[in-house]
Amino acid sequence: MSDDIILETRALTKEFKGFVAVSKVDLRVRRGTIHALIGPNGAGKTTCFNLLTKFLTPTSGQILFDGHDITPETPAHIARRGVIRSFQISSVFPHLSVLENVRVALQRQLPTSFHFWRSERSLQSLDGRALELLHEVDLESYAHLTAVELSYGRKRALEIATTLAMSPTLMLLDEPTQGMGLEDVDRIRQLIKKVAASRTVLMVEHNMSVVSSIADTITVLQRGATLAEGPYEQVSRNPAVIEAYMGSAQTELQGAH
Numbered sequence: 001m002s003d004d005i006i007l008e009t010r011a012l013t014k015e016f017k018g019f020v021a022v023s024k025v026d027l028r029v030r031r032g033t034i035h036a037l038i039g040p041n042g043a044g045k046t047t048c049f050n051l052l053t054k055f056l057t058p059t060s061g062q063i064l065f066d067g068h069d070i071t072p073e074t075p076a077h078i079a080r081r082g083v084i085r086s087f088q089i090s091s092v093f094p095h096l097s098v099l100e101n102v103r104v105a106l107q108r109q110l111p112t113s114f115h116f117w118r119s120e121r122s123l124q125s126l127d128g129r130a131l132e133l134l135h136e137v138d139l140e141s142y143a144h145l146t147a148v149e150l151s152y153g154r155k156r157a158l159e160i161a162t163t164l165a166m167s168p169t170l171m172l173l174d175e176p177t178q179g180m181g182l183e184d185v186d187r188i189r190q191l192i193k194k195v196a197a198s199r200t201v202l203m204v205e206h207n208m209s210v211v212s213s214i215a216d217t218i219t220v221l222q223r224g225a226t227l228a229e230g231p232y233e234q235v236s237r238n239p240a241v242i243e244a245y246m247g248s249a250q251t252e253l254q255g256a257h
């Protein structure tokens, strides 16, 4: 496995009682890139994510991360390696402040013994790190607001901050702009681009203007299998992809930019 590839799947397959939801998928995610997984509803995108974090056990195939075969590992072990899925743990506590939410996520990272040593100073150093993360997602000025008071888009930005608190090397984002208005979509799009500067991002995303503007590589899944892979310009012209997206999504594919 070349150094350039941070995540690779080999013939990754998941069957549910004989129904093949993910079928011999060979993914290759290059380090430091944004890789989008797209495809019609039911194509197997979420199942793929669930396999990568071992939330589901593959029926067959292999998952390699950073040169290690992580297929037999537990979800906790995989998370410790830095494969972190956003929104995996329902991460936002609505009645805590924005800052407290990030602090809780940081505390989760610490060895358990540390939790009993909550001196003022240790809490303050967590606050410092939490503020840095809030700065990274442009929420610094909202630090003392209660999470419930945030707009939908900013709540998602907070979720990204709590994910960053877990020191991800590879961030998995499942439909990060789902249900958002244009302004929030644009904010999250820019935010993903920003956090990806020093990490790798694998995202499931339906919004083609987001995919076309930030994804380096796109994998198209259809009925569990890879239909096409490559940069947007190439994939969006692929006749098989256009056919898979017949109807409204086709217009969306061609209408992006």
Ligand SMILES: Nc1ncnc2c1ncn2[C@@H]1O[C@H](COP(=O)(O)OP(=O)(O)O)[C@@H](O)[C@H]1O
Residues within 6 Å of the ligand: 016, 019, 021, 039, 040, 041, 042, 043, 044, 045, 046, 047, 048
């Ligand atoms: N736990 C499950 N048991 C049975 N079938 C499932 C399960 N999870 C997903 N599926 C099926 O697998 C297919 C892929 O689902 P999913 O990965 O959620 O698709 P996507 O995220 O691309 O919309 C769907 O047909 C879905 O009904």
Ligand SMILES: [Mg+2]
Residues within 6 Å of the ligand: 045, 046, 047
């Ligand atoms: Mg899904």
